[in-house]
Amino acid sequence: MGQLTRTGIGVALACGVLVTAVSIGQNSDSDGDKEQVKAHASASASAPPKGPYVALGDSYTSGPKIPPQSGDPAGCYRSGRNYPSLVAQELGLKAADFRDVSCSGATITSLTTPQSTASGTNPAQLSALAATTGLVTLGIGGNDIGFSSMITKCVATGTLFKLADRLTDINDKAPCKEKYASGDSDEVAQKIRATGNRLSLALTEIERRAPNARIYVVGYPAILPVEGTACGRDMPVAPGDVTFLRQKQQELNTMLRERARAAGATYVDTFTPSVGHDACSPAGTRWIEPLRPSSPAAVVHPNEHGERGMATAVTKALKN
Numbered sequence: 001m002g003q004l005t006r007t008g009i010g011v012a013l014a015c016g017v018l019v020t021a022v023s024i025g026q027n028s029d030s031d032g033d034k035e036q037v038k039a040h041a042s043a044s045a046s047a048p049p050k051g052p053y054v055a056l057g058d059s060y061t062s063g064p065k066i067p068p069q070s071g072d073p074a075g076c077y078r079s080g081r082n083y084p085s086l087v088a089q090e091l092g093l094k095a096a097d098f099r100d101v102s103c104s105g106a107t108i109t110s111l112t113t114p115q116s117t118a119s120g121t122n123p124a125q126l127s128a129l130a131a132t133t134g135l136v137t138l139g140i141g142g143n144d145i146g147f148s149s150m151i152t153k154c155v156a157t158g159t160l161f162k163l164a165d166r167l168t169d170i171n172d173k174a175p176c177k178e179k180y181a182s183g184d185s186d187e188v189a190q191k192i193r194a195t196g197n198r199l200s201l202a203l204t205e206i207e208r209r210a211p212n213a214r215i216y217v218v219g220y221p222a223i224l225p226v227e228g229t230a231c232g233r234d235m236p237v238a239p240g241d242v243t244f245l246r247q248k249q250q251e252l253n254t255m256l257r258e259r260a261r262a263a264g265a266t267y268v269d270t271f272t273p274s275v276g277h278d279a280c281s282p283a284g285t286r287w288i289e290p291l292r293p294s295s296p297a298a299v300v301h302p303n304e305h306g307e308r309g310m311a312t313a314v315t316k317a318l319k320n
Helices: 009-025 031-046 083-091 147-165 175-180 187-209 239-262 304-319
Strands: 053-057 098-100 115-117 120-122 135-139 214-218 266-268
Touching: 053 083, 083 098, 083 135, 083 304, 135 187, 147 175, 147 239, 175 239, 187 214, 187 239, 214 239, 214 304, 239 266, 266 304
Parallel strands: 053 098, 053 135, 135 214, 214 266
Antiparallel strands: 115 120
């Protein structure tokens, strides 16, 4: 396009060995000394990682149209003010200890396969990982379920709906929902489940390539408001479809959280802090730009405020 912190398996095992070794080698130490050793090991395990840091993900990670745009290939539209860059700054990382390989349009397949863009090819994102990698963030999944194209279609449907029903007082109509989830068929839910299976495999591969890294799966911020009537001409979605799309985004984030935890990774909730900063919010407070952006950002994507808010959520998770 969507908390708790844990250490990587390698760090946890290392700390366990440290405590055991000290206990065996210093059986005559006082209980106070042993407690100090345990406290030191615990503090080391919970300390924020210092890198090397590799950022993986799609356009919600790369930050298209947010200046300055940099990186190779240009078609990935990476911003120097996206959340990975801000997190790297917060951690005080040197340039050599930070690699942002996120790319607009990326899917989970793009993690292991080169991705073609309008301006060059992005290598398989996982090729940036190494045994020395200490921190990995991953923000992906929205393109796998076709969320952007779904919003585009819902906007088109909503525009026609509002033209036809602008004089009515019906606020629960959801013409787009009828296309994607009618009766017992829910096309979006099926795609989310399938994406979850691919994500689990990807997380296993990340851990294999970077066994000493702490891995954070970053969720998507709120794109639409709680109330469907809050969106005007900048986001002409039928009121009922606003609710539908919001629910589907929450289902996507729920899947990301569950798969992250099952893999032993940490999920970063960016949805909760972004509530009230959706694309239908006033220009000065929104994190997501609507169809008519008021600040540099891609349509229905985070602006600089949004990327900063996501960075804050990530750094908070790193320190917890």
